[in-house]
Every structure is written in structure tokens, then in C-alpha cells.
Amino acid sequence: MGETTRKPANTDAVTSRVIRAAGGHEAELTALAGELGLGGLVPVLLSEVLFRADPAPVRVPSLVELVVEHDGQRSSHVLRVAADQPPTPSDEPPDQAVMRVEYRLTDLARELFGPPRDRQSGVRGTRMFPYAPQDGGVPALLEFFAAEVPYPVFLHSVFQATEVVLSGCASRPPDLERLAVKHFSDKWGGLHWFTPHYDRHFRALRGAEVRVLEIGIGGYGHPEAGGGSLKMWKHYFPRGHVFGLDIFDKSHLDEQRITTLRGDQSDPEQLVGIARRHGPFDVVIDDGSHVNEHIRTSFRTLFPFVRPGGRYVIEDLWTAFCPGFGGAEDPARHQGTSLGLLKSLVDALQDEERPPASGEPDVAPAIRGALTGLHVYHNIAFLEKGRNDEGGVPAWVPRSIDALVPPGTS
Ligand SMILES: C[S@@+](CC[C@H](N)C(=O)[O-])C[C@H]1O[C@@H](n2cnc3c(N)ncnc32)[C@H](O)[C@@H]1O
Numbered sequence: 001m002g003e004t005t006r007k008p009a010n011t012d013a014v015t016s017r018v019i020r021a022a023g024g025h026e027a028e029l030t031a032l033a034g035e036l037g038l039g040g041l042v043p044v045l046l047s048e049v050l051f052r053a054d055p056a057p058v059r060v061p062s063l064v065e066l067v068v069e070h071d072g073q074r075s076s077h078v079l080r081v082a083a084d085q086p087p088t089p090s091d092e093p094p095d096q097a098v099m100r101v102e103y104r105l106t107d108l109a110r111e112l113f114g115p116p117r118d119r120q121s122g123v124r125g126t127r128m129f130p131y132a133p134q135d136g137g138v139p140a141l142l143e144f145f146a147a148e149v150p151y152p153v154f155l156h157s158v159f160q161a162t163e164v165v166l167s168g169c170a171s172r173p174p175d176l177e178r179l180a181v182k183h184f185s186d187k188w189g190g191l192h193w194f195t196p197h198y199d200r201h202f203r204a205l206r207g208a209e210v211r212v213l214e215i216g217i218g219g220y221g222h223p224e225a226g227g228g229s230l231k232m233w234k235h236y237f238p239r240g241h242v243f244g245l246d247i248f249d250k251s252h253l254d255e256q257r258i259t260t261l262r263g264d265q266s267d268p269e270q271l272v273g274i275a276r277r278h279g280p281f282d283v284v285i286d287d288g289s290h291v292n293e294h295i296r297t298s299f300r301t302l303f304p305f306v307r308p309g310g311r312y313v314i315e316d317l318w319t320a321f322c323p324g325f326g327g328a329e330d331p332a333r334h335q336g337t338s339l340g341l342l343k344s345l346v347d348a349l350q351d352e353e354r355p356p357a358s359g360e361p362d363v364a365p366a367i368r369g370a371l372t373g374l375h376v377y378h379n380i381a382f383l384e385k386g387r388n389d390e391g392g393v394p395a396w397v398p399r400s401i402d403a404l405v406p407p408g409t410s
Helices: 011-022 026-052 105-113 140-148 151-168 176-183 195-205 228-236 268-278 292-305 317-321 338-349
Strands: 062-070 073-081 099-104 125-128 211-215 241-246 258-262 281-286 306-315 371-377 380-385
Touching: 011 026, 011 105, 011 241, 026 062, 026 073, 026 105, 026 151, 026 228, 062 105, 062 151, 073 151, 099 105, 099 151, 140 151, 176 195, 176 228, 195 281, 195 306, 195 371, 195 380, 211 228, 211 268, 228 241, 228 258, 241 268, 258 268, 268 292, 281 292, 292 306, 292 338, 317 338, 338 371, 338 380
Parallel strands: 062 099, 211 241, 211 281, 241 258, 281 306
Antiparallel strands: 062 073, 099 125, 306 380, 371 380
């Protein structure tokens, strides 16, 4: 087990502070902006804009200037936007920009890291051809492009390039299907169709400052592969911190709001160490080895580290039928599989109704008392954490239909 990271030392600390402040009162954000200034905050904001921006079929590669203002100072960034590419920072002179987008520092911080909202206007300034002469003459840039491409094509590119940059500044994240394809996770689009289930169960947490742990980063031993789902969750939870656990070293994927951890999901000691250091988690997803005993061990160990209101997800239930993953072809022999675990959890949910004579259930009391929901779909299950403590149906309620509808009533 190990933790190596290539992230700059204080990235996570600064990001956490902006997320916290952007979810609070304006005064907190203003105080943080005053303390850290443009120099402390813009790198975190710009990294997020570049990550979130949605590539588009821009017809002519174009430059957009992103300006962040604070306390009379300005931080200017020229971004190059080309067809189907995320914007990239450019050394080209700003006077070649076709559009300038201006944000106050606190406004951009709130857009990116505050709870998602629908507001589309009134949060930024814009200037088309910002370096055009003020005397009403035709901008040199426009003349240049007019000679190269038809005017409507050029104008269309201006709009497209601007939209790409603004998509990176947007408060509301795109649909999960789109994010799965964009970041290349197999949770939607061929092998699995999990994203509608994920969205249904995660939507309520989307605007919260969540901590997500996914077991299984992807790519197995391939040195540069994997990470699609970590990026997808980072994008889906704009205020979240995403942790990925894999048996292989995946530290090349470390970036702002993503931390990779190396470890074995079948080792409870390692899992407890990770959970104590980085938990409690709002979401744990098991998409790791899919070995049945590993799934059961990880659940038993990590479910206690899910916070109340959180979710525990188990993917790829099909391996319950595969002896090669410790499963059993015969469902009658499923006691030690993922499906066997879920079946015992169905009983555990009804723990308060169980008569004393029925014997000790095979699910630990700490789990029985904290499981409040279980949703099972084809190949994926969502478990809800909370307080399973409603008191049960009282003893005075008849335990036989005969007391309510005497035999012979018709
Ligand atoms: C199916 S992939 C994960 C895909 C990824 N979650 C996604 O949606 O893009 C499974 C990953 O689990 C990792 N893995 C296998 N055995 C493991 C174990 N015992 N502990 C932790 N990770 C393991 C593999 O290295 C592999 O990268």
C-alpha cells in the first residue's frame, strides 16, 4: 500500500478552502479572496475551467481571453480553442483574441465551486474583439479573417470558441452519460448501462461537498491507462473530492480533486487505514477485482466509514455466477457471493421485525442498524446508509389476519 502523488503540495488544501467558502456566505469567499488573492486562487480556478470545458466542432481555431479581476488587479489568460479539443493556454498575444470573458474572482469561484445553479447571465462580462479600435474602424483581426474564410464561418467560430470556454466556467455539470463518454468510463455505452441508476441515486448529493471513494481505477497493469470514472465523478460532483484505490500504481492520474491510492481491497487493514485518513465517505463504489470474497470484505470494512445519508455501490454482480471470481454457477450456493450478501441484506433491512426466536442474522448489528435502503438492478446495487431504527411495528398490532378479518368473513 502506498501514496505517491505528483500534485503540487497545497492544491488540495486550497481547493478545499475555496469549495467550503463558495458554499457559504459571500463574506467567506471575499475573505478568502482577500487572503489568497489572484495568485493563490487563479491556478485552482483555471485548472478547473480547462478540465470542465466541453470540446466542440469549432470551425476556425480561435483565441479567447479569460480575465479574472480582484481588488483592481487583473489576471489575463489567452486560451486557444480548436475543433474538438479542450482549450489550451497559449502564449499568443491577447490582441488576437476574438472574445474576452471577464469574471470577478469571487464570482468565478462561486460559479465553479458553489452549489450548482441555473443562472446563465449576469455573472460575467464579455467583449467581442476586445482589442478592436475604439474609433469604429473594422478590427484588423476581422479583416484578416475575412480574407481567409467567409464572414459567417468566422463569426460562427467566435461563438463556438466562446461557448467552449464558457462551458468550462459553468456552474451546472452536464449529464452523466455525456461525462461517461467524454472521460471514457465503461459505466455507460456498451458493456454497462449504469449511469441512469447512478444519476437517480447520486443526484441529491450532486451539489454537496462530497468525498467519493472508488475501488478500481481501471486499466489494470497498463502504466498510463484508466481513470475515466474518477474524472467522470470529478466532473459530476463539481464540489467533490474523488479518491481512487487500485492494486496497481495509478499516481499518473493525480490532479486537482483526484487522489489515487495504491492498495488491495481484500485487505481490511489497508482499507481501514485509507478510510481513517480520507473518510468518512459520502459515496463508496466497488468496481475493483469483482472477486466475490473481496466484494464482501470491502463492504464489511468500508460500509461503517460511509457517512449517514451516503451510498455504497457494488458493480458487476454477474461475477456471482463465475467460479473464476469465487462465484457459483448454482444460485443455491450463493452464500459467499455478492448476490448472497445482497440477499442477506434484504433480511437485515427488516431486522426490527424479526422475532427473537428466528436466530441471529448473519449480518453484523452495526450494519443492520445502519442500512436504510437497498436497490438492486441488473449487475449493480445501491445501498443507502442511515439509521435503521424506526421501532418496528408495535407488539399490540395483531400478528394474524384472523384478528382483523375473522375467518368466514365475505
Ligand atoms: C473494471 S476496472 C475499474 C474501472 C473503472 N472504475 C472505470 O469505471 O473506469 C478494475 C480495476 O480494479 C483493479 N483491481 C483488481 N484487483 C484489485 C484489488 N484486489 N484491489 C484493488 N484494486 C484492484 C484493477 O487493477 C483494475 O484497474
